[in-house]
Amino acid sequence: MATLEIDACSRWFGNVVAVNDITMSIGPGITGLLGPNGAGKSTLIHMLAGFLPPSTGTVTLDGSTIWKHQDVYRVMGIVPEREATYDFLTGRQFVLANAELHGVPEPGAAAQRALGTVGMQDAQNRKVGEYSKGMKQRVKMASALVHDPDVLLLDEPFNGMDPRQRLHLIGLLRTMGAEGRTVLFSSHILEEVEQVANRIEVVIAGRYAASGDYREIRRxxxxxxxxxxxxxxxxxxxxxxxxxxxxxxxxxxxxxxxxxxxxxxxxxxxxxxxxxxxxxxxxxxxxxxxxxxxxxxxxxxxx
CATH class of the missing domain: 3.30.70.100 (Alpha-Beta Plaits)
Structure with a gap:
């Protein structure tokens, strides 16, 4: 049972404040991170993933600071919004490389399991550069799941997916939430968030706006x-x-x-x-x- 904590965090780039004094706790289950474009969602996820340090405040996983703490990646899977793939590799080679980087026992078997989880077995021998946007999203998900992480951070994971692919991802997220994993995903596709998330965190213009069950927030x-x-x-x-x-x-x-x-x-x-x-x-x-x-x-x- 992993818990992510953001405590009084701000992050600025020159004179631009991307995140302004946000505090939130993200525990087991599925949390949806909502906000309009430019709200600071990706910056928050990058700080949670250890890609960016907060300008002020702390970001921790089970009490341990995430920034410059490489061991967190043993229990964390990340699906960034940008492509973050190597187009000259096949889907299988890409996921296998991530399994080997994580030092997973029997990386070949782990890669096959992850590809099967996201429904990419039939396309695994095609080059990633030939994939559609939705297929690239799924192979990125497979690479994030290959080491069976307890924490999953997903930045706009539904982008480019067709209705069938979205339904498959919804089912996968529900399963992971039911298993007690800590899943945070950002999305503008509100219908999927409504169907999947146990709770929501809303950020607007870099500031915390609301937290909890959206029905309770409405009331x-x-x-x-x-x-x-x-x-x-x-x-x-x-x-x-x-x-x-x-x-x-x-x-x-x-x-x-x-x-x-x-x-x-x-x-x-x-x-x-x-x-x-x-x-x-x-x-x-x-x-x-x-x-x-x-x-x-x-x-x-x-x-």
């Missing part, structure tokens, strides 16, 4: 109404009853669809079933319409 946004679509046995009666209560910021019944804006989440969640019961209305479905990860992320960026 803490008390200055923005929560939106629901409701289906019931009598939407008009239910709408009239809800309008009279102060926990709703707005009720709209249009085109046969009842939409409710609730300004107080907890009160509304208690109020709705009681109002429906008292009005003799049966609730068929209550669906939040703004609790997707995309809505949370957009709100944080805008504010």
């Amino acid at each position: 803490l946004m008390i200055d923005r109404p929560h939106q629901y679509t409701i289906a019931s046995s009598d939407d008009r009666v239910l709408a009239s009853a809800l309008v009279a209560d102060g926990s709703t910021a707005g009720v709209n019944l249009e085109g046969g669809t009842l939409r409710v804006h609730a300004s107080e989440f907890l009160r509304f969640s208690e109020l709705l079933p009681r109002v429906a019961r008292d009005a003799g209305v049966r609730l068929y479905e209550v669906s939040p319409t703004d609790e997707s990860l995309e809505s949370v992320f957009s709100y944080l960026v805008e504010n």
